[in-house]
Amino acid sequence: MKLYRYLTGPDDVEFCKRVSSALNKGWELYGSPTLSFNGKSVIAGQAIVKEAEGEFSDDIDLPNM
Secondary structure, three states: OEEEEEEEEEOOHHHHHHHHHHHHOOOEEEEEEEEEEOOOOEEEEEEEEEEOOOOOOOOOOHHHO
């Protein structure tokens, strides 16, 4: 099965660490990052995907895959 996540958060070092952590768990970048402004700070977004064994279920814990 193919899994999909979209990570978002303030464009800071913590966001970069979250993306790096996911990459080191086997996730791959999907498309280009996005940036938006909420009137207070810049918000970054990055889609990631991962191939995994099994069938999809609503019980899948995506952040810990």
